[in-house]
Amino acid sequence: MKVGFVGAGAAGGALARALAAAGVPVVAVTGKGPERAHTLAAAIPECAAVPTAQDVADRADLVVLAVPDRAIAEVCASVRWRADAAVVHCSGAHSLDVLEPARAAGALVGGCHPLQTLTGAPEDAARLAGSVFGIEAEEPLRGMLADLVERIGGRPVFLSARDKALYHASAVLISNYTVTLAATAAGLWEAFGVDRRDGLRALLPLLQGTVANLEQHGVPNALTGPIARGDAGTLERHLNVLADYRPDLLPLYRELGRHTVPLARERDPGGAADRMADALLALLDGCGEGGE
Ligand SMILES: NC(=O)c1ccc[n+]([C@@H]2O[C@H](COP(=O)([O-])OP(=O)(O)OC[C@H]3O[C@@H](n4cnc5c(N)ncnc54)[C@H](OP(=O)(O)O)[C@@H]3O)[C@@H](O)[C@H]2O)c1
Structure with missing residues (x-):
C-alpha cells in the first residue's frame, strides 16, 4: 500500500520516517509551503515532494492528513477523492466528520492518532515505537491501520467517536499539563x-x-x-x-x-x-x- 502525507510537520514527519524505515512505501508528501515537504521527501527513498494535496491523493492509496486540526476539513474538502482511496487524519480530538467529503466520494476514512509528544526532532520517529495509537475506523481500514501501527512498533487502541474527546483530554492532562x-x-x-x-x-x-x-x-x-x-x-x-x-x-x-x-x-x-x-x-x- 502506497502512503502519502499532507503535512510534513512534527506528526507527519515522524510518521512518514517511521513508516519508511519499516519498509512501507511513502511515495509523496506536501505541506502548506514547500520547505518542510522537500526536507522530508529528501530523507525518504523514492518519496516525492509535490505541490498540492491533490497530487498526494493522486499517487497514494492511503493519504494521511497530518495538518493542524483546524485545517483537516478544509484540506479534505479541497481534494477530489477516488472511491478506492483511504484517508486518515492524526487528530486525537476530532472524529471522522471532518473527513465527510472523502467518505461521500466512497473513500475509507479513519483517524490514527499517535499518543506521543512530537516536536519535529529527529528522535521523534523512533519514539513512535512503543507508543499507543488511537485508531478510529471501520473495517477494513481499522485492520490496515492496526497493521501499519504494529509495523512501526506501536500499539493500536480502538476508539469510538464518543471516546475521542475524553481520550484526548487524558493525553493533555498527562503530557501538556505536566x-x-x-x-x-x-x-x-x-x-x-x-x-x-x-x-x-x-x-x-x-x-x-x-x-x-x-x-x-x-x-x-x-x-x-x-x-x-x-x-x-x-x-x-x-x-x-x-x-x-x-x-x-x-x-x-x-x-x-x-x-x-x-x-x-x-x-x-x-x-x-x-x-x-x-x-x-x-x-x-x-x-x-x-x-x-
Ligand atoms: N505534534 C504532536 O505531538 C502530535 C501528536 C499527535 C497527533 N498530532 C496531530 O498531528 C496533526 C498535525 O500536527 P503537527 O503537530 O504535526 O503540526 P505541525 O508541526 O504544525 O505541522 C503541520 C503540517 O501541516 C502543513 N499544513 C498546514 N496547513 C496546511 C494546508 N492547508 N495544506 C497543506 N498542508 C498544510 C504544514 O505545512 P508547512 O510545513 O508548510 O508549515 C506542516 O507541514 C494534528 O492533527 C495534531 O493533532 C500531533
Missing part, C-alpha cells in the same frame, strides 16, 4: 534566586524518578510526599508560603491536593493519610488550622 506543572514548579525557584531554567534542571531527576515509579509501581503506589504520609504540618507550611509568595497558585495546589488525598488513602488503607484525611482535606479547603 509541562505546565514543570514550569510552575521551576518558577518557584526564582523566589530563592535560581532562575526557572536551572530550577527545571534541578527538578528533572525528581520528575524522572516519579515516571520510573509510575512505570514500576503504578497508581496509587507511586505516590510519595506529605499527603501520602498524612503530614498535615508540611501541607500547612506549603499553603502558608504560597499564600505569601504566590497566592495565584493556591487554587491549583489545593485542587491537586484534593485529588491526591483519595489516592493516598487508596495506597495505604488505615495508614496515616487515611487517618488524617479529614484534616488534610480541611486544610486544602482552607478550613483547617492556618487556612486562609
